[in-house]
């Protein structure tokens with residue numbers, strides 16, 4: 001084997017992928033319960049979508065895009081995130097009013113790979129379009145929080161900030177630029193350049209943490225409407241029982257946000273202080289993409305990181321019944337039993353090799369089967385011996401009752 005997966009990508013196979021499946025299912029059901037339909041958008045988009053939407057001066061657009069030219073000379077980019085695509089689709093379809101949708105899938109960023117940072121990574125997320133109310137912000141924050149809660153991740157904290165509205169930022173940007181300019185010799189080269197083009201981006205520069213720590217905060221420069229919106233978001237989170245901390249330096253690395261921004265951190269996931277997910281309100285985005293003003297708020301959760309933070313499952317329960325063939329002459333019947341169980345909604349499998357009964361039981365154990373059902377001499381009387389793998393409880397039951405016996409374990 002000489003060809004390996006590209007740097008910064010991973011393969012996820014069973015049984016480790018069981019945690020991914022659990023997460024994706026939990027997200028799917030949560031999104032449905034909160035009224036988010038499914039959105040499917042392309043994995044690649046016109047490069048200009050991200051340049052205009054995410055912002056030219058962001059790390060993502062300036063350094064991390066997987067961009068290429070297709071055979072017809074189109075400038076395309078593998079999506080580094082999905083919000084710009086969802087808003088583009090809303091505009092392109094000529095939608096109006098509220099659209100609530102959920103997505104999941106791979107994103108691509110040319111990053112320096114390290115723990116929790118990959119070049120292809122997975123996100124699940126929701127977008128709440130067409131709704132300016134702070135209650136939409138609260139709901140979106142709640143979806144991410146409940147997901148982590150349902151997956152058994154303890155000690156989750158929401159970090160919350162408000163960036164204000166673009167008009168509030170005119171004055172703030174001047175203050176920030178003046179503050180940073182006085183300390184220009186302490187700043188990294190990238191940040192010195194951004195001083196003029198986009199000083200807000202200096203706030204999420206990992207190389208300038210010390211200077212940024214004392215910088216003026218957007219929260220102290222909110223206009224009356226943004227301040228009222230922020231107060232309502234806080235009140236809503238309190239009412240839903242969602243713990244949050246105000247994080248005045250939180251700006252997040254994308255240009256399209258206004259007002260609310262947030263991230264989730266967990267005690268069980270502390271690698272480089274990175275977040276499990278985050279999001280915010282992006283009312284300016286639709287206009288940046290050339291559309292009418294459409295308010296929106298959304299969130300993206302990092303699946304790779306959440307899986308790393310999830311408590312281990314006890315290993316059991318991945319298979320309901322493993323059918324063990326004790327009489328090689330009854331292979332067809334064993335296949336019938338598996339088919340019958342599957343049709344009854346019980347996950348079932350068997351070993352298609354010609355292994356000994358002992359070896360088949362070993363496979364059943366490895367596969368995490370809750371129950372083994374032995375097809376042997378009793379089949380002639382219409383019966384099967386079933387065994388609970390956890391405690392060895394054993395019984396001979398009619399074939400038609402195997403499914404119910406397994407479901408009761």
Ligand code: AMP
Nearest residue numbers: 116117118121275276277278300302305
């Ligand atoms: P963002 O789209 O930058 O707001 O990121 C949202 C979430 O996606 C983050 O909180 C991470 O959990 C995850 N994420 C972002 N970039 C990466 C990456 N390179 N590798 C793994 N997860 C990532």
